[in-house]
Amino acid sequence: MVFWDIVRVFFPKVVLVALALFAFRLVVLTLLEKRNPAHVLVYREVLPKDILVTFVIGFGVFPISNFLNRWIAYEPELPRLVMELPLAIRIVLYLLIGDLGHYWVHRLMHTRHFWRTHKWHHAPTYMYWLAGVRASVTQVTLVNLPYIAAGAFLAFSPWWIFWAIILKNTAQNDFMHFNRWWGNRWLEWFIVTPRYHHIHHSDNPDHYNSNLAALFPIWDHLFGTYVDPDTVQKPLRFGIGESVPPIRLFIGI
Ligand SMILES: [Zn+2]
Ligand SMILES: [Zn+2]
Numbered sequence: 001m002v003f004w005d006i007v008r009v010f011f012p013k014v015v016l017v018a019l020a021l022f023a024f025r026l027v028v029l030t031l032l033e034k035r036n037p038a039h040v041l042v043y044r045e046v047l048p049k050d051i052l053v054t055f056v057i058g059f060g061v062f063p064i065s066n067f068l069n070r071w072i073a074y075e076p077e078l079p080r081l082v083m084e085l086p087l088a089i090r091i092v093l094y095l096l097i098g099d100l101g102h103y104w105v106h107r108l109m110h111t112r113h114f115w116r117t118h119k120w121h122h123a124p125t126y127m128y129w130l131a132g133v134r135a136s137v138t139q140v141t142l143v144n145l146p147y148i149a150a151g152a153f154l155a156f157s158p159w160w161i162f163w164a165i166i167l168k169n170t171a172q173n174d175f176m177h178f179n180r181w182w183g184n185r186w187l188e189w190f191i192v193t194p195r196y197h198h199i200h201h202s203d204n205p206d207h208y209n210s211n212l213a214a215l216f217p218i219w220d221h222l223f224g225t226y227v228d229p230d231t232v233q234k235p236l237r238f239g240i241g242e243s244v245p246p247i248r249l250f251i252g253i
Pocket of ligand 1: 106110118121122200
């Protein structure tokens with residue numbers, strides 16, 4: 001009994017679920033990528049480091065950012081008319097407005113003064129499902145702002161919405177960094193694909209500040225930051241070409 005009490009204290013249900021999900025992603029996604037990777041990668045060299053980074057993000061960056069967001073996030077109260085819309089419509093509005101805000105926060109982080117908040121995300125010189133896990137405290141705090149504001153559409157929603165959003169965010173991040181040249185022009189009118197986001201990480205100056213969208217590519221088309229993946233020269237190379245002290249990458253300063 002004492003043993004299980006200790007397990008329960010140190011591994012609450014949410015941590016156990018996260019660990020199980022991570023093990024599933026580790027096996028299934030790595031195997032899927034290895035069938036036909038977009039870029040050659042020695043997984044045993046990058047995985048141990050990135051698993052450590054994942055723990056730093058989960059137990060360091062996320063709690064600190066959540067704490068900061070409590071002080072600076074804005075949660076509007078929406079009119080009753082909006083709140084009476086069907087849940088499916090409110091979910092679509094949440095995704096559209098949150099993603100539009102994410103696009104502009106991302107664009108801001110690619111400007112000279114805010115680049116330091118986002119460097120860590122672009123630091124890896126390789127691309128695969130776990131490469132996009134890096135995000136500084138300042139990046140996560142800033143990116144959370146539009147989603148918290150858009151979260152007003154989901155007030156009074158069923159309990160599972162919270163878990164669905166966490167799952168969607170995880171799947172989205174895994175997918176856009178996936179080490180396969182997946183995607184086509186038709187699909188890329190609707191959703192960001194791996195090859196679409198790989199261009200965003202490219203170290204080729206022609207690709208700087210391009211394909212900034214996180215979920216809906218329409219923002220890149222509307223705001224002039226779209227680069228067609230069919231027109232780029234492969235293979236792409238990644239990274240920021242400088243070494244920055246880890247603590248500065250972590251905080252984003
Ligand atoms: Zn970026
Ligand atoms: Zn990325």
